[in-house]
Amino acid sequence: MEQTTVAAELNGDAALVARARQGDASAFEQLVQKYERRIFRLAKNITNNDEDAEDVLQETFLKAYSHLDGFQGNSKFYTWLVRIAVNEALMKLRKRRSDKTVSLDEGVDTGEETMVREIAVWEDDPEQKYSQEEIRAxxxxxxASLRPAFRTVFILRxxxxxxxxxxxxxxxxxxxxxxxxxxRxxxxxxxxxxxxxxxxxDDIFAYL
Amino acid sequence: MTSLLTCKDFLTALNEYLDETEDAELRREVERHVNECPNCWVVFDTTKKTLKVFKGVDLHPLPEEVHRRLMERIHQRIGGASKPQA
Structure with a gap:
């Protein structure tokens, strides 16, 4: 993105936040509509559950509204929102796990875990073989198959x-x-x- | 640097490469390695394609009713307190 666009976007958010703080409901609604898709996607990707994702979405914006005064203008509004959403989503994830041991610290081994097993050339346009629906699945x-510790990093990055x-x-x-x-x-x-x-x-063989 | 990266070093460097590192030397070494090593070329190519596929699809579009329920709750909240607590 161009520098000027980034600046305009930041100013846009800052202005909306300032208006929302003054009690301008439409300003807050604009912020919701701007980011609800990304927050929902994030929540769904982390929790992997429709109901939890919807709860996270609602809680994130309600908390953001309640804590607007705590928002430091020097960070991006979106990053601030993501922080709330990630915390909410991880709480949901922990609740769902019966062992309650989901931790972002799990699996921090530095060992020589085999990271590459299958070597096979892909089709040039692999997506073409499948419908949009199948690709999503x-x-x-x-x-969903990734451990939460890896999944969360991949989703954010x-x-x-x-x-x-x-x-x-x-x-x-x-x-x-x-x-x-x-x-990983x-x-x-x-x-x-x-x-x-x-x-x-194409043959598949192992290396490393 | 004249010697070729090992396959293991290549994997570590791959991450930086995919993040579009500005380290020109590292980019050259990654490219040189994959030109020489067919297996790593496959990993290189398919990892790039993996990211491309993920970036090209909105995995979880927001359902209309989820949007509607969110707006309802926001309206309730904002209606209930005209202003956030100062």
């Missing part, structure tokens, strides 16, 4: 396009931890998708 299943620093800050992880989880998530997803997108007749 494949991608959704692939993301590669889907919501937050920076490494923003992601580290939000999840209270170090920058190297974000990078290493992102790499990307490679695991690659592995999953290879099953669907590989070119017919």
């Amino acid at each position: 494949i991608l959704h299943e692939a993301i 590669d889907i919501e396009e937050l920076s490494t620093e923003e992601t580290a800050n939000l999840l209270e992880l170090s920058i190297p931890a974000v990078k290493s989880r992102l790499l 998530a990307r490679l695991q997803l690659r592995e999953r998708l290879t099953r669907f997108f590989k070119r017919k007749g």
Whole structure:
């Protein structure tokens, strides 16, 4: 995005937040309509459950409204919103797990875990073989198969396009931890998708 | 640098490469490695395609009724308190 567009967008949000703080309901509604799609997608990707995603969506905007005065103008409104949404979504995730041990710290091994098993060339346009609906199902299943610790990093970095620093800050992880989880998530997803997108007749063999 | 990256180093560098690192040296080394190593070329190519597929699809479009219920709750909340607590 161009510098000027970014600046305009930031100013736009800041102005809307300022008006919402003064009690201008339509300003807050504009903010909701601008970000509800991204917050819902984030919530659904993390919780992997329709009902939870809807709760997270509602709670995020209601909390944002209640805490507008606590919003520091020096961060982006969207990043602030994402922080609320991620916390809400992780709480839901923990509640759903009977063992209540879902943690973003799990799986922080630095060992020589095998990261690449299938090597097969993909079709040139792998998406063409499937309907939009099937692609969604494949991608959704692939993301859902990741451990929460990897999934959350992938969602924030590669889907919501937050920076490494923003992601580290939000999840209270170090920058190297974000990078290493992102790499694993990307490679695991690659592995999953290879099953669907590989070119017919190509051999699969292991390396590393 | 003259020696080729090992496959393991390539994987680490791949992350930076995909994040569009401005480190020209690192980009060159990744490209040189994949030109020499067919397996890593496949990993390189399919990982790029993985990200492209994910970026090209809105996985969870917002259902109309979810949007409607959200707006209802917001209206209730804003209607109930004309102003956030100062």
